[in-house]
Amino acid sequence: MSMKNKFGERLRELLEERELSVNQFAGKIGVSPSAVSAWTRGVKQPTADNIVACAEFFGVSADYMLGMSEYR
Numbered sequence: 001m002s003m004k005n006k007f008g009e010r011l012r013e014l015l016e017e018r019e020l021s022v023n024q025f026a027g028k029i030g031v032s033p034s035a036v037s038a039w040t041r042g043v044k045q046p047t048a049d050n051i052v053a054c055a056e057f058f059g060v061s062a063d064y065m066l067g068m069s070e071y072r
Contacts, residue, residue, distance in 0.1 A: 005042045006067025007051070012040045014058045029053045 015025055022040070026033040031050060038044035046054065055062045063069035 007046065007065055008040045008042045010065050010067065011036070011054060014054075014060070015040075018058075025057075029057055 015022070020028075022036045023033045026036045029050070030053075035044070035046075035050075039046050039050075051062050051065055055065050058065075060072040061069060064072050
């Protein structure tokens with residue numbers, strides 16, 4: 001599985017765990033809901049800054065978000 005697909009998979013899992021909608025999460029990290037939706041579907045890749053923002057929001061490592069680590 002490619003890393004961009006792994007990012008989307010992890011993002012979807014974290015959103016579900018915290019019962020957050022795409023719209024709610026997008027507002028919390030300052031991006032558009034369409035960007036978050038595209039990331040979850042693997043249509044677009046987030047910028048490095050957005051990967052960091054997601055990791056910090058969820059309290060996980062960027063490596064975890066990217067699928068490079070199984071440990072949060």
